[in-house]
Amino acid sequence: MNFPNRKRLILQMVEEKGSVEVKELADLLQTSEITIRRDLTAMASDGLIYRTHGGAMKVGLATNPVQFVNKTAVNxxxxxxxxxxxxxxxxxxxxxxxxxxxxxxxxxxxxxxxxxxxxxxxxxxxxxxxxxxxxxxxxxxxxxxxxxxxxxxxxxxxxxxxxxxxxxxxxxxxxxxxxxxxxxxxxxxxxxxxxxxxxxxxxxxxxxxxxxxxxxxxxxxxxxxxxxxxxxxxxxxxxxxxxxxxxxxx
Amino acid sequence: MNFPNRKRLILQMVEEKGSVEVKELADLLQTSEITIRRDLTAMASDGLIYRTHGGAMKVGLATNPVQFVNKTAVNxxxxxxxxxxxxxxxxxxxxxxxxxxxxxxxxxxxxxxxxxxxxxxxxxxxxxxxxxxxxxxxxxxxxxxxxxxxxxxxxxxxxxxxxxxxxxxxxxxxxxxxxxxxxxxxxxxxxxxxxxxxxxxxxxxxxxxxxxxxxxxxxxxxxxxxxxxxxxxxxxxxxxxxxxxxxxxx
DNA sequence: TCGTTTTTGATTATTTTTGAACAAATTAAA
DNA sequence: TTTAATTTGTTCAAAAATAATCAAAAACGA
Missing domain, CATH: 3.40.50.10470 (Translation initiation factor eif-2b; domain 2)
Known part of the structure; x- marks a missing residue:
């Protein structure tokens, strides 16, 4: 499994679940934790995800340009x-x-x-x-x-x-x-x-x-x-x- | 097996599977890995596929589908x-x-x-x-x-x-x-x-x-x-x- | 047929990727 | 605040993949 493929899968998982853990990914993608960390670091520096301790989060909340003007919250x-x-x-x-x-x-x-x-x-x-x-x-x-x-x-x-x-x-x-x-x-x-x-x-x-x-x-x-x-x-x-x-x- | 034929088959495989490996292709097309690499390099420079280490991917899968904020980071x-x-x-x-x-x-x-x-x-x-x-x-x-x-x-x-x-x-x-x-x-x-x-x-x-x-x-x-x-x-x-x-x- | 060009394969050197070990940093808990 | 547990950054070595170079084979045109 190469980097572009992992990148795609990681991105997909982050999108779906909101947040992921290094261990979880290493297990799932059949690779070592350090490789996952490197992947996450690279992706984070590209602004694709938000890096956290032990994993990563969807950047969406910060980046997603416009939230619906909160009108959605009422009712x-x-x-x-x-x-x-x-x-x-x-x-x-x-x-x-x-x-x-x-x-x-x-x-x-x-x-x-x-x-x-x-x-x-x-x-x-x-x-x-x-x-x-x-x-x-x-x-x-x-x-x-x-x-x-x-x-x-x-x-x-x-x-x-x-x-x-x-x-x-x-x-x-x-x-x-x-x-x-x-x-x-x-x-x-x-x-x-x-x-x-x-x-x-x-x-x-x-x-x-x-x-x-x-x-x-x-x-x-x-x-x-x-x-x-x-x-x-x-x-x-x-x-x-x-x-x-x-x-x-x- | 000549280049146009291999090209056609490689393209078809990439479309179907999303990503392929050099070894896999060499085995399947009965040719050496170096020939496959040359094919992939040529196809990639035409923008037909996305070259990865050890293989190639569909162009659409490699370019991040979400937030192209990242793409802006390179260069x-x-x-x-x-x-x-x-x-x-x-x-x-x-x-x-x-x-x-x-x-x-x-x-x-x-x-x-x-x-x-x-x-x-x-x-x-x-x-x-x-x-x-x-x-x-x-x-x-x-x-x-x-x-x-x-x-x-x-x-x-x-x-x-x-x-x-x-x-x-x-x-x-x-x-x-x-x-x-x-x-x-x-x-x-x-x-x-x-x-x-x-x-x-x-x-x-x-x-x-x-x-x-x-x-x-x-x-x-x-x-x-x-x-x-x-x-x-x-x-x-x-x-x-x-x-x-x-x-x-x- | 011969000579030329193109394509393919093999070998070696280089680059990239990956994993391991350990010190430093961060977080959580006591 | 201090201690323990994780997580991370760094360095180094091994493995895999690639590029480069050269030689052999095939295709081509005269």
């Missing part, structure tokens, strides 16, 4: 629940849209091993899925640094060139009476673009967003086929949506 | 020199292309505070420049995980919609006789697309790439206006380029 339990449900809907071979919402971002970890194609305008989603089984298609256009996503006219045109089985979208507000609403027009534009090119539109929104109206009201409820939410959602409210022919998962 | 002094020169050429208000080379990536740190617009197909460049003064425009299309960049037909079309003052591009090889060459056709396509939409094409390449021919030769030297390289570059070689009307910075 995380409910969001994971929503994402688990949504992930179950995705079959191998499908093409899906994912927009730049924080809930939608959480979906990444549940679909890493699916053989699907994801079309997205979210930079964090691309970073997350780039090293996974998923094939990623990135929407081109102006980058909006605040939202860490691509938006605008060109972006919408790009989306219009594709067709997907499913679209997984986030919104800032949803109500039976006024439909979907958002904080900004640019986000609304992308949501519309993706929705109109997908067979089924899935809205991922935790229960705090139900029956709330925000700045821009941009689409009727009929745009969506499925709403995925958490168990805290009131049954009465959900019934409102179901009466309009929408499937509800919670 | 970093020379690369910084190149980037400093290149950065000085960029004036506020300009629009520039940046491709997905590792040298080009290093340019990011030198242009963070410029009021310019960058159009790029490189994910690391986007991550790096997203929180800076620079306005970023991302090229859309299929994401190539190995290169951490967007490539392909759609990507090239996207580039064709824009015009830039300058393009900063990396290549794998350059020679006075055969022009520009690359390891893969997809990279070559993006380079061409950007070059044809820019007023001035700047080639960022350290001296190790001068007078080297790689797998795909895709453009004549006349495509570029400026070559930026390091002080190690031989004056004789640079003169060759200057005679063809190219400006050389080093």
């Amino acid at each position: 995380s339990e409910n969001k994971d629940h929503i994402c688990r449900l949504a992930a179950q809907e995705i079959k191998d071979g499908e093409v899906v849209f994912m927009d730049c919402g924080s809930t939608v971002f959480r979906l990444c970890q549940f679909i890493r091993n699916k053989r699907i194609q994801v079309i997205t305008n979210s930079i964090p989603v691309v970073n997350e899925l780039m090293q996974s089984e998923v094939t990623v298609n990135l929407v081109g256009g102006e980058v909006d640094p605040a939202r860490q996503a691509v938006h605008g006219l060109i972006a919408n045109e790009h989306v219009a060139r594709y067709h997907a089985h499913k679209a997984f979208l986030g919104v800032d507000g949803i109500s039976a009476q006024h439909g979907l609403s958002a904080h900004s027009e640019t986000e609304a534009g992308m949501t519309l673009a993706m929705a109109s090119q997908a067979d089924d539109v899935y809205l991922l929104c935790d229960s705090t967003k139900l029956e709330k109206d925000k700045y821009v009201q941009f689409a009727p409820l009929s745009l969506v086929q499925v709403i995925v939410t958490d168990p805290q959602a009131s049954a009465d409210v959900l019934k409102l949506y179901q009466q309009q022919g929408i499937r509800v998962l919670n | 970093s002094e020379n690369k910084d020199h190149i980037c400093r020169l290149a950065a000085q050429e960029i004036k506020d208000g300009e629009v520039v292309f940046m491709d997905c080379g590792s040298t080009v990536f290093r340019l990011c740190q030198f242009i963070r505070n410029k009021r310019i617009q960058v159009i790029t197909n490189s994910i690391p460049v986007v991550n790096e420049l997203m929180q800076s003064e620079v306005t970023v425009n991302l090229v859309g299309g299929e994401v190539d995980p190995a290169r951490q960049a967007v490539h392909g037909l759609i990507a090239n079309e996207h580039v064709a919609r824009y015009h830039a003052h300058k393009a900063f591009l990396g290549v794998d090889g350059i020679s006075a006789q055969h022009g520009l060459s690359a390891h893969s056709e997809t990279e070559a396509g993006m380079t061409l697309a950007m070059a044809s939409q820019a007023d001035d094409v700047y080639l960022l390449c350290d001296s190790t790439k001068l007078e080297k021919d790689k797998y795909v030769q895709f453009a004549p030297l006349s495509l570029v206006q400026v070559i930026v390289t390091d002080p190690q570059a031989s004056a004789d070689v640079l003169k060759l380029y200057q005679q063809q009307g190219i400006r050389v910075l080093n």
Whole structure:
């Protein structure tokens, strides 16, 4: 076993497990501990891993350029629940849209091993899925640094060139009476673009967003086929949506 | 058994198994180890395989798939020199292309505070420049995980919609006789697309790439206006380029 | 056929990689 | 704070792989 091969395997292990030990690697790669140490030192000086006493760690935490602006942390339990449900809907071979919402971002970890194609305008989603089984298609256009996503006219045109089985979208507000609403027009534009090119539109929104109206009201409820939410959602409210022919998962 | 035949079989084996050993090949192809070594050396210089001690690997497996922050570490002094020169050429208000080379990536740190617009197909460049003064425009299309960049037909079309003052591009090889060459056709396509939409094409390449021919030769030297390289570059070689009307910075 | 060129193989010297031993440094525990 | 246990850096030697040189064999063209 030569260095490039070991390097590849070590890197893969570090990525998977987060951290590794010298002994563990020496055992696994059938070589001496000192050789492993040398490998780790070399890799660390290249910035590939973070060297620790007795092993190495994923550099990702420090290097991974952008963490999702911590919005992911709030309400995380409910969001994971929503994402688990949504992930179950995705079959191998499908093409899906994912927009730049924080809930939608959480979906990444549940679909890493699916053989699907994801079309997205979210930079964090691309970073997350780039090293996974998923094939990623990135929407081109102006980058909006605040939202860490691509938006605008060109972006919408790009989306219009594709067709997907499913679209997984986030919104800032949803109500039976006024439909979907958002904080900004640019986000609304992308949501519309993706929705109109997908067979089924899935809205991922935790229960705090139900029956709330925000700045821009941009689409009727009929745009969506499925709403995925958490168990805290009131049954009465959900019934409102179901009466309009929408499937509800919670 | 002649060289073309061995070459074909070796390539096939490398593709299948990911990595091969000299002994293994000598045994299988009924020839001596030294002949195999010669074959491997020749193939490696064409960029078909990655040479290792005792064998060879698939190119994709050897080049680290994640974080190419490491690649920037090798030859970093020379690369910084190149980037400093290149950065000085960029004036506020300009629009520039940046491709997905590792040298080009290093340019990011030198242009963070410029009021310019960058159009790029490189994910690391986007991550790096997203929180800076620079306005970023991302090229859309299929994401190539190995290169951490967007490539392909759609990507090239996207580039064709824009015009830039300058393009900063990396290549794998350059020679006075055969022009520009690359390891893969997809990279070559993006380079061409950007070059044809820019007023001035700047080639960022350290001296190790001068007078080297790689797998795909895709453009004549006349495509570029400026070559930026390091002080190690031989004056004789640079003169060759200057005679063809190219400006050389080093 | 002969002479030339190309390819292959063998030998030796050099380089690279690996492993072992031991002192120095770091961490954890008392 | 001191002691013990790990881990690491350093030096050296052995093993493996490579480069370089030269000779033999095969292929080629006249």
